[in-house]
Amino acid sequence: MAASSRQRSTIAIIGLGNIGGVAAGCLRAADRQDIIVCVRQPIERLYLERPEGDVEVPLRALTNPADAKPVDWVLLCTKAQQTPSAAPWLARLCNSSTRVAVLQNGISHVERVAPLAGDAVVVPTLVYYNGERLGADRVRLRHVAEHDLVAADDADGRAFAQLLEGTPLRVLLSREFSTLAWRKLLINTVANPITALTLQRQAVFRREDVKALCIAILEEAVAVARADGAQLAEDEAVKTMSTLLTYPPEAGTSMYFDRLAGRALEVEALTGAVVAAGRRLNVATPLNAALLTLLRAVSDAASAG
Ligand SMILES: NC(=O)C1=CN([C@@H]2O[C@H](COP(=O)(O)OP(=O)(O)OC[C@H]3O[C@@H](n4cnc5c(N)ncnc54)[C@H](OP(=O)(O)O)[C@@H]3O)[C@@H](O)[C@H]2O)C=CC1
Ligand SMILES: CC(C)(CO)C(=O)C(=O)O
Structure with missing residues:
Protein backbone atom coordinates (compact mmCIF):
# COMPACT_ATOMS: atom_id res chain seq x y z
CA MET A 1 0.00 0.00 0.00
CA ALA A 2 1.39 3.47 -0.88
CA ALA A 3 2.39 5.70 2.04
CA SER A 4 -0.12 8.38 1.01
CA SER A 5 -3.04 5.93 1.02
CA ARG A 6 -1.98 4.61 4.47
CA GLN A 7 -2.25 8.16 5.83
CA ARG A 8 -5.75 8.84 4.57
CA SER A 9 -8.20 8.97 7.42
CA THR A 10 -11.25 6.76 7.38
CA ILE A 11 -14.87 7.89 7.53
CA ALA A 12 -18.00 5.79 7.89
CA ILE A 13 -21.32 7.45 7.06
CA ILE A 14 -24.30 5.80 8.71
CA GLY A 15 -27.50 6.53 6.80
CA LEU A 16 -27.49 7.56 3.15
CA GLY A 17 -30.61 9.71 3.06
CA ASN A 18 -30.98 13.43 2.31
CA ILE A 19 -28.15 14.53 4.60
CA GLY A 20 -25.89 11.48 4.56
CA GLY A 21 -26.23 11.22 0.78
CA VAL A 22 -25.04 14.80 0.30
CA ALA A 23 -22.20 14.37 2.81
CA ALA A 24 -21.08 11.10 1.17
CA GLY A 25 -21.23 12.60 -2.32
CA CYS A 26 -19.29 15.73 -1.34
CA LEU A 27 -16.60 13.85 0.61
CA ARG A 28 -16.21 11.13 -2.01
CA ALA A 29 -15.91 13.71 -4.79
CA ALA A 30 -13.19 15.58 -2.83
CA ASP A 31 -11.42 12.21 -2.41
CA ARG A 32 -9.28 13.18 0.61
CA GLN A 33 -10.29 10.26 2.88
CA ASP A 34 -11.38 6.63 2.56
CA ILE A 35 -15.15 6.60 2.80
CA ILE A 36 -17.53 3.74 3.50
CA VAL A 37 -21.28 4.06 3.71
CA CYS A 38 -23.28 1.95 6.17
CA VAL A 39 -26.64 1.27 4.58
CA ARG A 40 -29.57 -1.11 4.55
CA GLN A 41 -29.73 -1.47 0.74
CA PRO A 42 -26.58 -2.03 -1.34
CA ILE A 43 -25.47 0.88 -3.51
CA GLU A 44 -22.45 1.23 -5.82
CA ARG A 45 -22.68 4.76 -7.24
CA LEU A 46 -24.27 8.03 -6.22
CA TYR A 47 -25.21 11.05 -8.35
CA LEU A 48 -25.01 14.34 -6.48
CA GLU A 49 -26.70 17.42 -7.93
CA ARG A 50 -25.15 20.54 -6.46
CA PRO A 51 -24.73 24.21 -7.39
CA GLU A 52 -20.97 23.65 -7.83
CA GLY A 53 -21.65 21.11 -10.59
CA ASP A 54 -23.13 17.63 -10.56
CA VAL A 55 -20.88 14.68 -9.80
CA GLU A 56 -21.17 10.91 -9.97
CA VAL A 57 -19.10 9.02 -7.42
CA PRO A 58 -18.42 5.33 -6.71
CA LEU A 59 -19.27 4.20 -3.17
CA ARG A 60 -18.02 1.41 -0.94
CA ALA A 61 -21.08 0.22 0.93
CA LEU A 62 -21.50 -2.15 3.86
CA THR A 63 -24.88 -3.60 4.71
CA ASN A 64 -23.83 -5.78 7.65
CA PRO A 65 -22.37 -4.22 10.82
CA ALA A 66 -20.32 -7.41 11.33
CA ASP A 67 -18.19 -6.36 8.30
CA ALA A 68 -17.32 -2.95 9.81
CA LYS A 69 -14.01 -2.07 11.53
CA PRO A 70 -13.07 0.93 13.69
CA VAL A 71 -12.69 4.21 11.76
CA ASP A 72 -11.37 7.70 12.54
CA TRP A 73 -14.73 9.38 11.97
CA VAL A 74 -18.34 8.27 11.93
CA LEU A 75 -20.92 10.66 10.48
CA LEU A 76 -24.25 9.64 11.99
CA CYS A 77 -26.90 10.80 9.50
CA THR A 78 -30.02 8.88 10.52
CA LYS A 79 -33.14 10.53 11.86
CA ALA A 80 -32.93 11.06 15.64
CA GLN A 81 -35.48 8.33 16.37
CA GLN A 82 -33.46 5.87 14.28
CA THR A 83 -30.34 6.36 16.43
CA PRO A 84 -30.90 3.21 18.56
CA SER A 85 -31.07 1.13 15.36
CA ALA A 86 -27.55 2.37 14.47
CA ALA A 87 -26.15 0.87 17.69
CA PRO A 88 -24.73 -2.28 15.98
CA TRP A 89 -22.87 -0.05 13.50
CA LEU A 90 -21.51 2.20 16.24
CA ALA A 91 -20.38 -0.80 18.28
CA ARG A 92 -18.21 -2.02 15.37
CA LEU A 93 -17.01 1.35 14.03
CA CYS A 94 -16.01 3.05 17.29
CA ASN A 95 -12.95 2.76 19.48
CA SER A 96 -11.24 5.30 21.73
CA SER A 97 -9.68 7.07 18.70
CA THR A 98 -12.99 7.52 16.88
CA ARG A 99 -14.99 10.74 16.69
CA VAL A 100 -18.71 10.47 15.97
CA ALA A 101 -20.13 13.59 14.31
CA VAL A 102 -23.88 13.70 14.75
CA LEU A 103 -25.58 15.32 11.75
CA GLN A 104 -29.07 15.46 13.20
CA ASN A 105 -31.55 18.15 14.17
CA GLY A 106 -32.44 18.83 17.80
CA ILE A 107 -30.57 19.92 20.92
CA SER A 108 -29.51 16.71 22.65
CA HIS A 109 -27.03 15.15 20.24
CA VAL A 110 -24.52 14.05 22.87
CA GLU A 111 -27.10 12.65 25.31
CA ARG A 112 -28.69 10.70 22.45
CA VAL A 113 -25.55 9.17 20.98
CA ALA A 114 -22.89 8.91 23.71
CA PRO A 115 -24.47 5.85 25.40
CA LEU A 116 -24.12 3.96 22.09
CA ALA A 117 -20.62 5.15 21.12
CA GLY A 118 -18.43 3.45 23.73
CA ASP A 119 -15.15 5.34 24.24
CA ALA A 120 -15.56 7.45 21.08
CA VAL A 121 -15.94 11.22 21.31
CA VAL A 122 -19.34 12.51 20.21
CA VAL A 123 -19.20 15.74 18.19
CA PRO A 124 -22.55 17.51 17.88
CA THR A 125 -23.21 19.47 14.70
CA LEU A 126 -26.05 21.57 13.32
CA VAL A 127 -27.03 20.97 9.72
CA TYR A 128 -28.15 23.97 7.67
CA TYR A 129 -27.91 22.62 4.15
CA ASN A 130 -30.99 21.22 2.52
CA GLY A 131 -30.62 17.71 1.18
CA GLU A 132 -33.12 15.87 -0.96
CA ARG A 133 -32.77 12.22 -1.88
CA LEU A 134 -34.27 12.21 -5.36
CA GLY A 135 -34.02 8.47 -5.95
CA ALA A 136 -32.14 5.37 -4.81
CA ASP A 137 -28.85 6.68 -6.25
CA ARG A 138 -29.48 10.44 -6.60
CA VAL A 139 -29.39 13.29 -4.09
CA ARG A 140 -29.53 17.10 -4.36
CA LEU A 141 -27.71 19.71 -2.27
CA ARG A 142 -29.18 23.18 -1.77
CA HIS A 143 -27.23 25.76 0.24
CA VAL A 144 -29.81 27.73 2.22
CA ALA A 145 -27.58 29.73 4.58
CA GLU A 146 -24.10 31.29 4.62
CA HIS A 147 -22.84 28.11 6.29
CA ASP A 148 -23.93 24.52 5.76
CA LEU A 149 -22.99 23.12 9.17
CA VAL A 150 -22.13 24.47 12.61
CA ALA A 151 -19.75 22.86 15.11
CA ALA A 152 -18.42 24.02 18.47
CA ASP A 153 -15.21 26.05 18.30
CA ASP A 154 -13.18 23.46 20.20
CA ALA A 155 -10.59 20.86 19.14
CA ASP A 156 -13.22 18.32 18.00
CA GLY A 157 -15.31 20.90 16.16
CA ARG A 158 -12.21 22.22 14.38
CA ALA A 159 -11.23 18.67 13.40
CA PHE A 160 -14.74 18.23 11.96
CA ALA A 161 -14.36 21.43 9.93
CA GLN A 162 -11.00 20.16 8.60
CA LEU A 163 -12.63 16.92 7.54
CA LEU A 164 -14.91 18.84 5.18
CA GLU A 165 -12.20 21.03 3.69
CA GLY A 166 -12.13 20.70 -0.08
CA THR A 167 -15.90 20.04 -0.25
CA PRO A 168 -18.61 22.65 -0.94
CA LEU A 169 -19.91 22.21 2.64
CA ARG A 170 -18.93 25.27 4.72
CA VAL A 171 -18.61 24.80 8.48
CA LEU A 172 -19.13 27.65 10.95
CA LEU A 173 -17.26 27.20 14.25
CA SER A 174 -19.00 28.83 17.21
CA ARG A 175 -18.35 29.35 20.90
CA GLU A 176 -22.13 29.73 21.33
CA PHE A 177 -23.03 26.23 20.17
N1 LIG B 1 -33.18 16.83 4.90
C1 LIG B 1 -32.69 17.99 5.24
O1 LIG B 1 -32.59 18.90 4.40
C2 LIG B 1 -32.23 18.25 6.63
C3 LIG B 1 -32.22 17.25 7.59
N2 LIG B 1 -31.69 17.51 8.83
C4 LIG B 1 -31.62 16.47 9.85
O2 LIG B 1 -30.64 15.52 9.45
C5 LIG B 1 -30.97 14.22 9.99
C6 LIG B 1 -31.05 13.24 8.84
O3 LIG B 1 -32.16 13.63 8.06
P1 LIG B 1 -32.41 13.12 6.57
O4 LIG B 1 -31.14 12.87 5.88
O5 LIG B 1 -33.36 14.09 5.97
O6 LIG B 1 -33.13 11.74 6.86
P2 LIG B 1 -33.42 10.55 5.84
O7 LIG B 1 -34.60 9.84 6.37
O8 LIG B 1 -33.45 11.06 4.44
O9 LIG B 1 -32.13 9.65 5.99
C7 LIG B 1 -31.90 8.81 7.05
C8 LIG B 1 -31.21 7.60 6.47
O10 LIG B 1 -30.76 6.80 7.54
C9 LIG B 1 -30.94 5.48 7.15
N3 LIG B 1 -30.94 4.63 8.32
C10 LIG B 1 -31.79 4.66 9.38
N4 LIG B 1 -31.46 3.74 10.28
C11 LIG B 1 -30.39 3.10 9.77
C12 LIG B 1 -29.60 2.03 10.23
N5 LIG B 1 -29.84 1.43 11.40
N6 LIG B 1 -28.58 1.60 9.46
C13 LIG B 1 -28.31 2.18 8.27
N7 LIG B 1 -29.03 3.21 7.78
C14 LIG B 1 -30.06 3.66 8.53
C15 LIG B 1 -32.23 5.45 6.39
O11 LIG B 1 -32.23 4.29 5.61
P3 LIG B 1 -33.47 3.72 4.84
O12 LIG B 1 -33.52 4.55 3.58
O13 LIG B 1 -33.09 2.31 4.62
O14 LIG B 1 -34.66 3.94 5.72
C16 LIG B 1 -32.14 6.74 5.61
O15 LIG B 1 -31.53 6.53 4.35
C17 LIG B 1 -32.29 14.40 10.73
O16 LIG B 1 -32.05 14.64 12.10
C18 LIG B 1 -32.89 15.67 10.08
O17 LIG B 1 -33.77 16.36 10.93
C19 LIG B 1 -31.14 18.72 9.13
C20 LIG B 1 -31.14 19.72 8.21
C21 LIG B 1 -31.70 19.59 6.90
C1 LIG C 1 -33.95 23.87 8.03
C2 LIG C 1 -34.54 22.69 7.33
C3 LIG C 1 -36.00 22.92 7.15
C4 LIG C 1 -33.80 22.69 6.01
O1 LIG C 1 -34.05 21.67 5.21
C5 LIG C 1 -34.29 21.42 8.12
O2 LIG C 1 -33.57 21.43 9.07
C6 LIG C 1 -35.00 20.15 7.79
O3 LIG C 1 -35.42 19.96 6.65
O4 LIG C 1 -35.10 19.32 8.71
Whole structure:
Protein backbone atom coordinates (compact mmCIF):
# COMPACT_ATOMS: atom_id res chain seq x y z
CA MET A 1 0.00 0.00 0.00
CA ALA A 2 1.39 3.47 -0.88
CA ALA A 3 2.39 5.70 2.04
CA SER A 4 -0.12 8.38 1.01
CA SER A 5 -3.04 5.93 1.02
CA ARG A 6 -1.98 4.61 4.47
CA GLN A 7 -2.25 8.16 5.83
CA ARG A 8 -5.75 8.84 4.57
CA SER A 9 -8.20 8.97 7.42
CA THR A 10 -11.25 6.76 7.38
CA ILE A 11 -14.87 7.89 7.53
CA ALA A 12 -18.00 5.79 7.89
CA ILE A 13 -21.32 7.45 7.06
CA ILE A 14 -24.30 5.80 8.71
CA GLY A 15 -27.50 6.53 6.80
CA LEU A 16 -27.49 7.56 3.15
CA GLY A 17 -30.61 9.71 3.06
CA ASN A 18 -30.98 13.43 2.31
CA ILE A 19 -28.15 14.53 4.60
CA GLY A 20 -25.89 11.48 4.56
CA GLY A 21 -26.23 11.22 0.78
CA VAL A 22 -25.04 14.80 0.30
CA ALA A 23 -22.20 14.37 2.81
CA ALA A 24 -21.08 11.10 1.17
CA GLY A 25 -21.23 12.60 -2.32
CA CYS A 26 -19.29 15.73 -1.34
CA LEU A 27 -16.60 13.85 0.61
CA ARG A 28 -16.21 11.13 -2.01
CA ALA A 29 -15.91 13.71 -4.79
CA ALA A 30 -13.19 15.58 -2.83
CA ASP A 31 -11.42 12.21 -2.41
CA ARG A 32 -9.28 13.18 0.61
CA GLN A 33 -10.29 10.26 2.88
CA ASP A 34 -11.38 6.63 2.56
CA ILE A 35 -15.15 6.60 2.80
CA ILE A 36 -17.53 3.74 3.50
CA VAL A 37 -21.28 4.06 3.71
CA CYS A 38 -23.28 1.95 6.17
CA VAL A 39 -26.64 1.27 4.58
CA ARG A 40 -29.57 -1.11 4.55
CA GLN A 41 -29.73 -1.47 0.74
CA PRO A 42 -26.58 -2.03 -1.34
CA ILE A 43 -25.47 0.88 -3.51
CA GLU A 44 -22.45 1.23 -5.82
CA ARG A 45 -22.68 4.76 -7.24
CA LEU A 46 -24.27 8.03 -6.22
CA TYR A 47 -25.21 11.05 -8.35
CA LEU A 48 -25.01 14.34 -6.48
CA GLU A 49 -26.70 17.42 -7.93
CA ARG A 50 -25.15 20.54 -6.46
CA PRO A 51 -24.73 24.21 -7.39
CA GLU A 52 -20.97 23.65 -7.83
CA GLY A 53 -21.65 21.11 -10.59
CA ASP A 54 -23.13 17.63 -10.56
CA VAL A 55 -20.88 14.68 -9.80
CA GLU A 56 -21.17 10.91 -9.97
CA VAL A 57 -19.10 9.02 -7.42
CA PRO A 58 -18.42 5.33 -6.71
CA LEU A 59 -19.27 4.20 -3.17
CA ARG A 60 -18.02 1.41 -0.94
CA ALA A 61 -21.08 0.22 0.93
CA LEU A 62 -21.50 -2.15 3.86
CA THR A 63 -24.88 -3.60 4.71
CA ASN A 64 -23.83 -5.78 7.65
CA PRO A 65 -22.37 -4.22 10.82
CA ALA A 66 -20.32 -7.41 11.33
CA ASP A 67 -18.19 -6.36 8.30
CA ALA A 68 -17.32 -2.95 9.81
CA LYS A 69 -14.01 -2.07 11.53
CA PRO A 70 -13.07 0.93 13.69
CA VAL A 71 -12.69 4.21 11.76
CA ASP A 72 -11.37 7.70 12.54
CA TRP A 73 -14.73 9.38 11.97
CA VAL A 74 -18.34 8.27 11.93
CA LEU A 75 -20.92 10.66 10.48
CA LEU A 76 -24.25 9.64 11.99
CA CYS A 77 -26.90 10.80 9.50
CA THR A 78 -30.02 8.88 10.52
CA LYS A 79 -33.14 10.53 11.86
CA ALA A 80 -32.93 11.06 15.64
CA GLN A 81 -35.48 8.33 16.37
CA GLN A 82 -33.46 5.87 14.28
CA THR A 83 -30.34 6.36 16.43
CA PRO A 84 -30.90 3.21 18.56
CA SER A 85 -31.07 1.13 15.36
CA ALA A 86 -27.55 2.37 14.47
CA ALA A 87 -26.15 0.87 17.69
CA PRO A 88 -24.73 -2.28 15.98
CA TRP A 89 -22.87 -0.05 13.50
CA LEU A 90 -21.51 2.20 16.24
CA ALA A 91 -20.38 -0.80 18.28
CA ARG A 92 -18.21 -2.02 15.37
CA LEU A 93 -17.01 1.35 14.03
CA CYS A 94 -16.01 3.05 17.29
CA ASN A 95 -12.95 2.76 19.48
CA SER A 96 -11.24 5.30 21.73
CA SER A 97 -9.68 7.07 18.70
CA THR A 98 -12.99 7.52 16.88
CA ARG A 99 -14.99 10.74 16.69
CA VAL A 100 -18.71 10.47 15.97
CA ALA A 101 -20.13 13.59 14.31
CA VAL A 102 -23.88 13.70 14.75
CA LEU A 103 -25.58 15.32 11.75
CA GLN A 104 -29.07 15.46 13.20
CA ASN A 105 -31.55 18.15 14.17
CA GLY A 106 -32.44 18.83 17.80
CA ILE A 107 -30.57 19.92 20.92
CA SER A 108 -29.51 16.71 22.65
CA HIS A 109 -27.03 15.15 20.24
CA VAL A 110 -24.52 14.05 22.87
CA GLU A 111 -27.10 12.65 25.31
CA ARG A 112 -28.69 10.70 22.45
CA VAL A 113 -25.55 9.17 20.98
CA ALA A 114 -22.89 8.91 23.71
CA PRO A 115 -24.47 5.85 25.40
CA LEU A 116 -24.12 3.96 22.09
CA ALA A 117 -20.62 5.15 21.12
CA GLY A 118 -18.43 3.45 23.73
CA ASP A 119 -15.15 5.34 24.24
CA ALA A 120 -15.56 7.45 21.08
CA VAL A 121 -15.94 11.22 21.31
CA VAL A 122 -19.34 12.51 20.21
CA VAL A 123 -19.20 15.74 18.19
CA PRO A 124 -22.55 17.51 17.88
CA THR A 125 -23.21 19.47 14.70
CA LEU A 126 -26.05 21.57 13.32
CA VAL A 127 -27.03 20.97 9.72
CA TYR A 128 -28.15 23.97 7.67
CA TYR A 129 -27.91 22.62 4.15
CA ASN A 130 -30.99 21.22 2.52
CA GLY A 131 -30.62 17.71 1.18
CA GLU A 132 -33.12 15.87 -0.96
CA ARG A 133 -32.77 12.22 -1.88
CA LEU A 134 -34.27 12.21 -5.36
CA GLY A 135 -34.02 8.47 -5.95
CA ALA A 136 -32.14 5.37 -4.81
CA ASP A 137 -28.85 6.68 -6.25
CA ARG A 138 -29.48 10.44 -6.60
CA VAL A 139 -29.39 13.29 -4.09
CA ARG A 140 -29.53 17.10 -4.36
CA LEU A 141 -27.71 19.71 -2.27
CA ARG A 142 -29.18 23.18 -1.77
CA HIS A 143 -27.23 25.76 0.24
CA VAL A 144 -29.81 27.73 2.22
CA ALA A 145 -27.58 29.73 4.58
CA GLU A 146 -24.10 31.29 4.62
CA HIS A 147 -22.84 28.11 6.29
CA ASP A 148 -23.93 24.52 5.76
CA LEU A 149 -22.99 23.12 9.17
CA VAL A 150 -22.13 24.47 12.61
CA ALA A 151 -19.75 22.86 15.11
CA ALA A 152 -18.42 24.02 18.47
CA ASP A 153 -15.21 26.05 18.30
CA ASP A 154 -13.18 23.46 20.20
CA ALA A 155 -10.59 20.86 19.14
CA ASP A 156 -13.22 18.32 18.00
CA GLY A 157 -15.31 20.90 16.16
CA ARG A 158 -12.21 22.22 14.38
CA ALA A 159 -11.23 18.67 13.40
CA PHE A 160 -14.74 18.23 11.96
CA ALA A 161 -14.36 21.43 9.93
CA GLN A 162 -11.00 20.16 8.60
CA LEU A 163 -12.63 16.92 7.54
CA LEU A 164 -14.91 18.84 5.18
CA GLU A 165 -12.20 21.03 3.69
CA GLY A 166 -12.13 20.70 -0.08
CA THR A 167 -15.90 20.04 -0.25
CA PRO A 168 -18.61 22.65 -0.94
CA LEU A 169 -19.91 22.21 2.64
CA ARG A 170 -18.93 25.27 4.72
CA VAL A 171 -18.61 24.80 8.48
CA LEU A 172 -19.13 27.65 10.95
CA LEU A 173 -17.26 27.20 14.25
CA SER A 174 -19.00 28.83 17.21
CA ARG A 175 -18.35 29.35 20.90
CA GLU A 176 -22.13 29.73 21.33
CA PHE A 177 -23.03 26.23 20.17
CA SER A 178 -25.94 25.68 22.56
CA THR A 179 -27.55 28.99 21.64
CA LEU A 180 -27.13 28.17 17.95
CA ALA A 181 -28.59 24.70 18.56
CA TRP A 182 -31.70 26.35 19.97
CA ARG A 183 -31.77 28.81 17.02
CA LYS A 184 -31.72 25.87 14.61
CA LEU A 185 -34.40 24.08 16.62
CA LEU A 186 -36.55 27.23 16.43
CA ILE A 187 -36.51 26.99 12.64
CA ASN A 188 -37.43 23.30 12.82
CA THR A 189 -40.19 24.07 15.33
CA VAL A 190 -42.14 25.72 12.53
CA ALA A 191 -40.59 24.58 9.23
CA ASN A 192 -40.95 20.84 9.80
CA PRO A 193 -44.39 20.53 11.44
CA ILE A 194 -46.10 23.04 9.15
CA THR A 195 -44.76 21.54 5.90
CA ALA A 196 -45.49 18.01 7.13
CA LEU A 197 -49.02 18.79 8.35
CA THR A 198 -50.02 20.89 5.31
CA LEU A 199 -48.14 18.60 2.88
CA GLN A 200 -46.74 21.73 1.22
CA ARG A 201 -43.16 22.79 0.56
CA GLN A 202 -41.75 25.97 2.07
CA ALA A 203 -43.83 28.20 -0.22
CA VAL A 204 -46.54 27.73 2.43
CA PHE A 205 -44.63 30.20 4.68
CA ARG A 206 -45.44 33.02 2.22
CA ARG A 207 -49.10 32.94 3.42
CA GLU A 208 -49.89 35.74 5.91
CA ASP A 209 -52.07 33.49 8.10
CA VAL A 210 -49.36 30.81 8.26
CA LYS A 211 -46.73 33.47 9.08
CA ALA A 212 -48.85 34.73 11.99
CA LEU A 213 -49.34 31.19 13.32
CA CYS A 214 -45.61 30.51 13.03
CA ILE A 215 -44.73 33.65 15.00
CA ALA A 216 -47.05 32.53 17.81
CA ILE A 217 -45.53 29.02 17.83
CA LEU A 218 -42.07 30.57 17.84
CA GLU A 219 -42.83 32.97 20.72
CA GLU A 220 -43.52 29.95 22.93
CA ALA A 221 -40.38 28.12 21.82
CA VAL A 222 -38.24 31.25 22.28
CA ALA A 223 -39.47 31.55 25.88
CA VAL A 224 -38.46 27.92 26.50
CA ALA A 225 -35.06 28.44 24.86
CA ARG A 226 -34.37 31.54 26.99
CA ALA A 227 -35.36 29.65 30.14
CA ASP A 228 -32.84 26.98 29.06
CA GLY A 229 -30.07 29.59 28.84
CA ALA A 230 -30.05 30.45 25.12
CA GLN A 231 -28.94 34.03 24.46
CA LEU A 232 -31.61 35.21 22.05
CA ALA A 233 -32.60 38.59 20.59
CA GLU A 234 -35.61 40.53 21.86
CA ASP A 235 -37.36 39.89 18.51
CA GLU A 236 -35.99 36.36 17.99
CA ALA A 237 -39.34 34.92 16.80
CA VAL A 238 -39.68 37.53 14.04
CA LYS A 239 -36.02 37.14 13.11
CA THR A 240 -36.42 33.34 12.86
CA MET A 241 -39.39 33.80 10.58
CA SER A 242 -37.43 36.22 8.39
CA THR A 243 -34.61 33.67 8.14
CA LEU A 244 -37.03 30.93 7.17
CA LEU A 245 -38.44 33.18 4.44
CA THR A 246 -34.99 33.45 2.84
CA TYR A 247 -35.06 29.69 2.14
CA PRO A 248 -36.17 28.62 -1.36
CA PRO A 249 -39.97 28.23 -1.57
CA GLU A 250 -39.51 25.01 -3.57
CA ALA A 251 -37.43 23.36 -0.80
CA GLY A 252 -39.13 20.75 1.35
CA THR A 253 -38.13 19.74 4.88
CA SER A 254 -36.95 16.41 6.23
CA MET A 255 -40.30 15.90 7.99
CA TYR A 256 -42.25 16.84 4.87
CA PHE A 257 -40.44 14.12 2.90
CA ASP A 258 -41.17 11.57 5.63
CA ARG A 259 -44.87 12.48 5.66
CA LEU A 260 -44.97 12.27 1.87
CA ALA A 261 -43.39 8.80 1.98
CA GLY A 262 -45.65 7.58 4.81
CA ARG A 263 -42.71 7.14 7.21
CA ALA A 264 -42.61 7.82 10.96
CA LEU A 265 -41.85 11.48 11.75
CA GLU A 266 -38.95 12.93 13.75
CA VAL A 267 -41.40 14.32 16.28
CA GLU A 268 -39.84 13.85 19.69
CA ALA A 269 -36.44 15.41 18.87
CA LEU A 270 -38.06 18.58 17.46
CA THR A 271 -41.50 19.72 18.72
CA GLY A 272 -41.28 17.07 21.44
CA ALA A 273 -38.02 18.59 22.71
CA VAL A 274 -39.61 22.06 22.95
CA VAL A 275 -42.64 20.76 24.85
CA ALA A 276 -40.52 18.59 27.17
CA ALA A 277 -38.12 21.45 27.95
CA GLY A 278 -41.11 23.77 28.53
CA ARG A 279 -42.54 21.31 31.03
CA ARG A 280 -39.15 20.96 32.77
CA LEU A 281 -38.61 24.73 32.93
CA ASN A 282 -42.20 25.67 33.71
CA VAL A 283 -42.90 27.51 30.46
CA ALA A 284 -46.34 27.01 28.89
CA THR A 285 -46.33 25.70 25.29
CA PRO A 286 -49.99 25.13 24.29
CA LEU A 287 -49.51 25.64 20.53
CA ASN A 288 -46.47 23.38 20.39
CA ALA A 289 -48.32 20.80 22.49
CA ALA A 290 -51.20 20.89 19.99
CA LEU A 291 -48.76 20.39 17.10
CA LEU A 292 -47.13 17.55 19.02
CA THR A 293 -50.44 15.73 19.41
CA LEU A 294 -51.19 16.03 15.68
CA LEU A 295 -47.68 15.00 14.64
CA ARG A 296 -47.70 12.00 16.96
CA ALA A 297 -51.06 10.91 15.51
CA VAL A 298 -49.70 11.17 11.94
CA SER A 299 -46.44 9.47 12.84
CA ASP A 300 -48.02 6.63 14.81
CA ALA A 301 -50.43 5.92 11.93
CA ALA A 302 -47.44 5.77 9.53
CA SER A 303 -45.55 3.41 11.85
CA ALA A 304 -48.61 1.18 12.20
CA GLY A 305 -49.31 1.13 8.44
N1 LIG B 1 -33.18 16.83 4.90
C1 LIG B 1 -32.69 17.99 5.24
O1 LIG B 1 -32.59 18.90 4.40
C2 LIG B 1 -32.23 18.25 6.63
C3 LIG B 1 -32.22 17.25 7.59
N2 LIG B 1 -31.69 17.51 8.83
C4 LIG B 1 -31.62 16.47 9.85
O2 LIG B 1 -30.64 15.52 9.45
C5 LIG B 1 -30.97 14.22 9.99
C6 LIG B 1 -31.05 13.24 8.84
O3 LIG B 1 -32.16 13.63 8.06
P1 LIG B 1 -32.41 13.12 6.57
O4 LIG B 1 -31.14 12.87 5.88
O5 LIG B 1 -33.36 14.09 5.97
O6 LIG B 1 -33.13 11.74 6.86
P2 LIG B 1 -33.42 10.55 5.84
O7 LIG B 1 -34.60 9.84 6.37
O8 LIG B 1 -33.45 11.06 4.44
O9 LIG B 1 -32.13 9.65 5.99
C7 LIG B 1 -31.90 8.81 7.05
C8 LIG B 1 -31.21 7.60 6.47
O10 LIG B 1 -30.76 6.80 7.54
C9 LIG B 1 -30.94 5.48 7.15
N3 LIG B 1 -30.94 4.63 8.32
C10 LIG B 1 -31.79 4.66 9.38
N4 LIG B 1 -31.46 3.74 10.28
C11 LIG B 1 -30.39 3.10 9.77
C12 LIG B 1 -29.60 2.03 10.23
N5 LIG B 1 -29.84 1.43 11.40
N6 LIG B 1 -28.58 1.60 9.46
C13 LIG B 1 -28.31 2.18 8.27
N7 LIG B 1 -29.03 3.21 7.78
C14 LIG B 1 -30.06 3.66 8.53
C15 LIG B 1 -32.23 5.45 6.39
O11 LIG B 1 -32.23 4.29 5.61
P3 LIG B 1 -33.47 3.72 4.84
O12 LIG B 1 -33.52 4.55 3.58
O13 LIG B 1 -33.09 2.31 4.62
O14 LIG B 1 -34.66 3.94 5.72
C16 LIG B 1 -32.14 6.74 5.61
O15 LIG B 1 -31.53 6.53 4.35
C17 LIG B 1 -32.29 14.40 10.73
O16 LIG B 1 -32.05 14.64 12.10
C18 LIG B 1 -32.89 15.67 10.08
O17 LIG B 1 -33.77 16.36 10.93
C19 LIG B 1 -31.14 18.72 9.13
C20 LIG B 1 -31.14 19.72 8.21
C21 LIG B 1 -31.70 19.59 6.90
C1 LIG C 1 -33.95 23.87 8.03
C2 LIG C 1 -34.54 22.69 7.33
C3 LIG C 1 -36.00 22.92 7.15
C4 LIG C 1 -33.80 22.69 6.01
O1 LIG C 1 -34.05 21.67 5.21
C5 LIG C 1 -34.29 21.42 8.12
O2 LIG C 1 -33.57 21.43 9.07
C6 LIG C 1 -35.00 20.15 7.79
O3 LIG C 1 -35.42 19.96 6.65
O4 LIG C 1 -35.10 19.32 8.71
